[in-house]
Amino acid sequence: MKKLEPRILFRNLAVELIIYGGLILAYNFFVLRWMGDWLLSIFNSNLTVYALYALGLIVIQGVFLDFVTTVLMKYIKLDQFGIRRILDVFSNR
Amino acid sequence: MYFPIADVTISPILLMGVGFLVGILGGFFGVGGGFLAGPMMFWTGVPMNFVIGTDLAHMTGKSIVATHRHRALGHVDMKLGMYMVLGTIVGVEIGARFIEALEDTGAIDITIGITYIVILTGISLFTAWESIQAIQMVRTDQIDVQEAVGFKGLTKRIRAINIPPMVSFPVSGIESISIWMVLGVGLFTGLLAGSLGVGGGFIRMPMLIYVLGIPTHVAVGTDLFEIIFSSAFGTITHAIKGNVDILMALVMHTGAAIGAQIGATATRFFAGPKIRLAFSVLPLIGAVLVAIRLLGSGMVH
Numbered sequence: 001m002k003k004l005e006p007r008i009l010f011r012n013l014a015v016e017l018i019i020y021g022g023l024i025l026a027y028n029f030f031v032l033r034w035m036g037d038w039l040l041s042i043f044n045s046n047l048t049v050y051a052l053y054a055l056g057l058i059v060i061q062g063v064f065l066d067f068v069t070t071v072l073m074k075y076i077k078l079d080q081f082g083i084r085r086i087l088d089v090f091s092n093r
Numbered sequence: 094m095y096f097p098i099a100d101v102t103i104s105p106i107l108l109m110g111v112g113f114l115v116g117i118l119g120g121f122f123g124v125g126g127g128f129l130a131g132p133m134m135f136w137t138g139v140p141m142n143f144v145i146g147t148d149l150a151h152m153t154g155k156s157i158v159a160t161h162r163h164r165a166l167g168h169v170d171m172k173l174g175m176y177m178v179l180g181t182i183v184g185v186e187i188g189a190r191f192i193e194a195l196e197d198t199g200a201i202d203i204t205i206g207i208t209y210i211v212i213l214t215g216i217s218l219f220t221a222w223e224s225i226q227a228i229q230m231v232r233t234d235q236i237d238v239q240e241a242v243g244f245k246g247l248t249k250r251i252r253a254i255n256i257p258p259m260v261s262f263p264v265s266g267i268e269s270i271s272i273w274m275v276l277g278v279g280l281f282t283g284l285l286a287g288s289l290g291v292g293g294g295f296i297r298m299p300m301l302i303y304v305l306g307i308p309t310h311v312a313v314g315t316d317l318f319e320i321i322f323s324s325a326f327g328t329i330t331h332a333i334k335g336n337v338d339i340l341m342a343l344v345m346h347t348g349a350a351i352g353a354q355i356g357a358t359a360t361r362f363f364a365g366p367k368i369r370l371a372f373s374v375l376p377l378i379g380a381v382l383v384a385i386r387l388l389g390s391g392m393v394h
Binding site for chain 2: 055
């Protein structure tokens with residue numbers, strides 16, 4: 001397998017982290033921030049129901065973020081070190 | 094950001110950072126990473142009673158991401174994982190009951206602490222020794238690096254045991270092995286995990302490699318697959334006791350998800366012996382952290 005220069009590799013990684021970071025900040029601000037009171041009311045009323053919600057939420061987020069990160073890595077080509085350079089990907093578009 | 098369940102305000106960036114670091118370790122080594130995440134979460138300001146349960150919840154989500162990635166790379170033996178889960182659940186239950194019995198003696202913390210240190214140090218030294226042997230074998234004997242394991246004696250003896258029913262695990266390259274050996278390994282790792290109060294990735298990963306003879310990459314992926322179930326079970330039990338702040342876990346997991354992807358992808362670029370050599374440092378860190386805690390609590394003079 002042809003290896004990518006560390007400089008390019010880290011640039012790929014940085015680009016992905018910036019895109020992902022932006023998406024996640026938006027997610028934190030628009031979704032998670034507003035769930036606090038709702039979760040607290042379930043936590044205070046019934047811990048068994050809360051436990052089921054907790055597991056359900058983390059599993060759903062796990063599947064969702066798996067999809068997001070997989071798409072990102074495929075697009076950025078981070079999982080194919082050495083095949084294409086990230087700058088080539090962007091400059092061709 | 095305010096987390097009303099734990100009633101604390103913590104920077105989400107810090108939590109995401111902790112998740113990211115632990116995610117890389119988890120994706121690369123196939124461990125839950127609770128030994129590092131716990132102290133780091135406490136350092137960020139997570140109340141102690143929420144540390145373990147919240148960490149387990151974020152571990153569930155992280156393991157889903159890392160397992161999916163490893164599965165895409167052909168590193169997950171789901172059949173083996175399911176058998177191991179069965180053995181592990183029984184082992185954890187026996188381990189938990191053993192701890193209850195030990196509580197009556199009043200020396201539980203020191204006994205568990207010292208056992209933990211001895212086992213983790215032993216695993217660390219053995220894995221380091223074996224992986225260095227394997228790296229030397231590759232250099233001197235010119236053998237395939239993926240097949241290089243410096244210690245195969247136990248695997249040969251285990252596979253020679255012919256107690257039916259026999260099962261095969263094609264993904265792991267095992268043509269035939271007694272089901273009791275697989276369940277036994279799961280039971281033993283579950284027993285240790287249940288007794289020591291840890292997730293068990295530290296113990297399970299080396300056991301898969303040195304006892305069952307699973308290739309390192311498959312051991313990492315299969316271990317993560319098992320962690321999904323064990324941490325999900327732990328999440329439920331801790332949440333029922335009111336020790337999980339799921340909002341905090343969700344924030345941590347946003348960092349862990351990308352870390353786990355990076356860690357899992359990085360395994361493609363390292364051969365088994367090098368992954369094992371790097372892994373050998375982790376149990377040692379865990380042992381040192383426990384030793385510091387014991388010394389700090391004044392139980393050991």
